[in-house]
Every structure is written in structure tokens, then in C-alpha cells.
Amino acid sequence: MPILETYKDLPSTPVTFYSTESNKTGTWRTVRPTFNESKCTRCYICWKYCPDLSVEVANEGDFPKIDYDYCKGCGICANECPSEAIVMEKEAHK
Amino acid sequence: MIEVMTSNYAAAHGARLAKVEVIAAYPITPQSSISEKLAEMSVKGELHGQYILVESEHSAMSLLIGASYVGARTFTATSSQGLALMHEMLYWATGARRPIVMIVASRAMAPPWNIWGDQMDVIGERDTGWMQFFCENNQETLDTIIMSYKIAEDRSVMLPAMVVEDGFILSHTFEAVDLPNQDDVDDFLPKFNPELKIDFNDPRRFGGLVMPDWWSEFRYRIAQDMEGAKKKIVEVDKEFGKKFGRTYGGLVEFYNCDDADVVLALAGSAVGTAKDVSDKMRERGKKVGVVKIKALRPLPAEELRKLNDMVPVVGVFDRSFNFGHGGGIFSEMRNGIYTPDGGPLIKNYVGGMGGRDFTPKHMEWVFEDLLRIKKEGKVDRMIEWIPLRDGTGRWY
Numbered sequence: 001m002p003i004l005e006t007y008k009d010l011p012s013t014p015v016t017f018y019s020t021e022s023n024k025t026g027t028w029r030t031v032r033p034t035f036n037e038s039k040c041t042r043c044y045i046c047w048k049y050c051p052d053l054s055v056e057v058a059n060e061g062d063f064p065k066i067d068y069d070y071c072k073g074c075g076i077c078a079n080e081c082p083s084e085a086i087v088m089e090k091e092a093h094k
Numbered sequence: 095m096i097e098v099m100t101s102n103y104a105a106a107h108g109a110r111l112a113k114v115e116v117i118a119a120y121p122i123t124p125q126s127s128i129s130e131k132l133a134e135m136s137v138k139g140e141l142h143g144q145y146i147l148v149e150s151e152h153s154a155m156s157l158l159i160g161a162s163y164v165g166a167r168t169f170t171a172t173s174s175q176g177l178a179l180m181h182e183m184l185y186w187a188t189g190a191r192r193p194i195v196m197i198v199a200s201r202a203m204a205p206p207w208n209i210w211g212d213q214m215d216v217i218g219e220r221d222t223g224w225m226q227f228f229c230e231n232n233q234e235t236l237d238t239i240i241m242s243y244k245i246a247e248d249r250s251v252m253l254p255a256m257v258v259e260d261g262f263i264l265s266h267t268f269e270a271v272d273l274p275n276q277d278d279v280d281d282f283l284p285k286f287n288p289e290l291k292i293d294f295n296d297p298r299r300f301g302g303l304v305m306p307d308w309w310s311e312f313r314y315r316i317a318q319d320m321e322g323a324k325k326k327i328v329e330v331d332k333e334f335g336k337k338f339g340r341t342y343g344g345l346v347e348f349y350n351c352d353d354a355d356v357v358l359a360l361a362g363s364a365v366g367t368a369k370d371v372s373d374k375m376r377e378r379g380k381k382v383g384v385v386k387i388k389a390l391r392p393l394p395a396e397e398l399r400k401l402n403d404m405v406p407v408v409g410v411f412d413r414s415f416n417f418g419h420g421g422g423i424f425s426e427m428r429n430g431i432y433t434p435d436g437g438p439l440i441k442n443y444v445g446g447m448g449g450r451d452f453t454p455k456h457m458e459w460v461f462e463d464l465l466r467i468k469k470e471g472k473v474d475r476m477i478e479w480i481p482l483r484d485g486t487g488r489w490y
Binding site: 004006008010014016017020 | 163314
């Protein structure tokens with residue numbers, strides 16, 4: 001990524017040279033989804049609905065895993081889960 | 095090859111010769127025959143690019159911004175309400191630095207409904223960061239489109255360009271147009287080759303958020319490049335002249351101005367009328383000149399300031415009234431001409447709106463009025479609408 005010091009260093013079109021991966025949005029969270037494997041039926045509705053691709057299913061048949069580096073705590077997964085396997089809990093602030 | 099055609103067809107041929115790669119347009123009078131002609135060329139396989147149907151002008155501009163991001167040369171045409179519907183995306187095209195070229199067949203803004211020629215639509219978009227080039231005749235429409243790509247796509251400019259033809263007065267009037275041959279145009283106009291584009295093998299994010307600490311720098315960069323475009327416009331106009339034998343004065347053309355007592359500044363098809371009237375009045379010993387504003391954006395302030403030393407009285411003709419203190423071009427002219435030391439006497443003439451005829455008779459009245467102001471040494475009425483049923487019986 002080029003070093004920007006003055007307006008002259010700006011690219012000819014507004015562009016970001018790095019990936020959104022570097023922007024760890026998990027720090028925005030005030031409530032966190034907690035996951036209970038014993039209730040999960042592996043329907044993957046949470047995986048489908050997560051707007052931030054923060055629910056991961058590595059292989060078909062696996063339990064879904066929440067990526068807390070990026071999950072913003074919107075609660076859609078908990079709201080959509082038909083088996084109440086995901087519950088939103090207040091984020092513990094240190 | 096010389097063919098007789100409307101300015102709308104000249105615009106379509108201009109786009110074809112510029113080898114545009116993506117066209118998206120939505121029909122609106124008086125622009126429609128441009129997009130119809132392009133669609134016909136596309137069906138016949140005469141068009142280098144792809145014609146994409148869209149459901150609105152907002153979509154047309156959005157689509158072109160995307161296409162331009164992948165490095166395609168893009169074109170669209172619109173008028174009036176259609177241009178207004180694009181308004182949001184006009185800023186996007188500028189901010190994203192997409193060198194889109196668009197022709198606008200200028201037309202009145204409703205209500206009351208009016209489909210005829212009037213520059214209110216384009217003057218209303220003069221602050222969106224688009225370059226704006228006005229055309230005097232059908233040949234100029236074609237030539238300006240080709241030149242616009244060369245200017246807009248230059249890596250030092252990278253700004254969109256709006257080519258303006260007066261609705262109906264040019265868009266539907268037949269004139270002889272010299273169609274350049276494709277090889278000459280190819281030779282003049284290189285392929286669009288942007289510094290950065292969407293590339294799946296080298297992914298980047300375009301148009302993301304910028305924090306307050308860098309916003310001014312992005313704006314400043316656009317302002318600087320718009321200023322820099324002036325040099326490029328003059329350069330491209332000269333180069334075009336060398337190649338095709340036609341030039342349009344770059345940013346501004348001073349016609350019959352050298353020893354003039356008064357001049358009238360204006361943009362668009364009325365320039366031709368003003369030039370004719372100026373010639374005829376000079377035969378009778380009346381020294382009147384014409385300032386053709388080819389580019390309203392970037393505003394050629396340095397060129398306009400030359401009028402300070404040239405003439406004591408400047409008239410400005412507006413073919414629209416954009417509700418302010420005088421017409422839009424009048425405001426621009428005063429902004430351009432005046433310095434802290436002052437400037438010439440200046441008066442605004444507002445007329446020829448909504449398709450109203452503005453004839454040589456009206457034009458002559460304007461010049462005579464300017465000569466009277468020069469004699470009297472003062473402007474008694476800063477903004478004059480002509481013709482207007484104002485009860486004075488002057489016009490009817």
C-alpha cells in the first residue's frame with residue numbers, strides 16, 4: 001500500500017489497496033451470540049442469514065462456528081434459529 | 095463523407111466512431127432518437143460496443159459507472175427530467191473519477207410540461223463536477239463527443255464530460271455533417287486505458303468510505319484536475335484541428351471581438367445566430383462581438399478575464415432561468431470576469447426558453463441595447479427577459 005502524505009499521492013480513483021479482512025469489526029459488538037451444540041440441528045439457517053459471513057461451516061455436517069473477529073452482534077442468527085441454539089448475551093467488558 | 099443529419103444522429107455517429115464499448119440509455123424527448131439510432135446500429139452490428147436496456151436514467155448512469163470501472167468506454171444520452179433523475183449518480187461518476195461521456199439534448203424542466211429546448215437542465219447540473227461543453231451546430235456535436243473522450247480519459251483529468259446540444263433547435267434540425275473515417279478517429283483517439291480498474295486477479299475496493307481527515311484532499315484533487323483539464327481541452331482542440339480541419343476555440347471563442355465596442359457572451363445554438371447578426375451589424379459599422387462559451391465547466395475564468403481589457407460592456411445571454419440573481423451563465427460570467435479591481439458593465443438577457451424562438455431580430459435588439467448602455471455608461475436594468483409579454487408592447 002502506498003504511503004499517502006499529500007493530495008498528490010491519492011490514486012486517480014478512490015480505491016482501497018487492502019482487503020476488508022484487516023478491518024476486524026468484532027470490536028463493535030455489544031451483545032454476543034452464544035452457541036449451544038446440544039440444541040443445534042445443523043440446519044445452517046444461521047449460516048445463510050448472517051449478513052457478515054461470520055458464521056462458518058467448514059464441512060457439511062459440522063456444527064456452525066461463529067467468527068468473533070468479525071461478528072458485530074446484530075442477533076439475526078439468534079432471531080432466525082428455529083431451535084433456540086443461539087442466544088445473545090451481553091458482551092463482557094473488561 | 096458528408097451526410098445530412100440531425101444533431102441527434104451526429105451524436106450517435108460520434109459515439110460509434112469513438113468505439114464506445116457500453117451504452118445504457120432510457121428514452122426521453124428530445125434525446126430519444128440518439129438512443130434509437132444507437133440501438134439500430136447495435137442490431138445491425140455497426141456498433142463496436144454493447145447496448146444495454148435499463149429501466150431509468152438513474153440505472154443508466156449507475157450501469158455506466160460500473161462498466162467504466164472495468165475499463166470500458168461508456169456513453170449515454172438524456173434530457174431534462176431524465177438528467178435530473180441521474181443527479182445522484184452524476185456526483186458518483188465524478189467522485190469515482192469515471193470519464194463517462196454523455197450527451198444532453200437540453201430541455202426545459204417541468205412543470206408546466208415542456209419538451210422544448212431550454213438549458214435549465216444542464217445549467218442545474220453545473221456543480222456536479224462534470225465538464226460541460228456546449229455545441230453550436232450538428233458538426234460540433236459529433237466532433238465534441240470524440241474530443242470529449244480524449245480529454246476525459248486523459249490520466250491527468252479522469253472526469254466525466256457532458257456534451258450539450260440545444261433540444262430540437264439542434265437535436266431535430268438537419269444539417270450537413272462531415273463524418274470522419276474510422277481510421278482517422280482511431281488514430282486520434284487512443285483506447286481507454288485507466289490507471290486502476292476492477293481486475294478479479296488483483297482485487298481492490300473502489301469507492302469505499304473516506305474519513306474526515308482525507309475528504310478535503312479528495313475534493314481538492316478533483317478541483318485541481320478540473321483546473322488542469324483546461325490545458326488539455328485547448329490542446330485536444332488544436333490537435334483535432336490539425337487532424338480534421340475543424341477547431342472550436344478550445345474553452346472560449348472570441349468572434350469579432352478585437353475592436354468591439356460591446357460583446358455578447360452565450361453558449362449553444364444561439365451562438366450561430368449571434369455571429370450572423372454580428373457580421374451583418376458590422377457591415378453597417380456597428381462594432382459588436384460574440385463570446386462563445388464552449389466550456390462552462392471548467393469555467394475558463396482566465397480567458398473571460400481578458401474581456402476586462404477588451405470591452406467596456408458585456409452582455410450575457412441565458413437560454414434558461416435558473417432561479418438566482420440572473421441566469422446561470424450570467425452568474426458564471428460575472429464570477430469569471432470580475433476581479434477585485436472590478437470589470438466591465440454587464441447585463442443579462444434571458445430568452446429563447448422552453449422552445450421560444452430567439453430570432454436574429456431579438457439578437458439585434460440585444461446588441462443595440464448593449465451599444466446604448468455603452469453610450470449612456472450605465473446599466474439601467476441588470477436582468478432583462480426577452481421576448482416577454484410584460485405589458486410594454488415592445489415585443490408583440
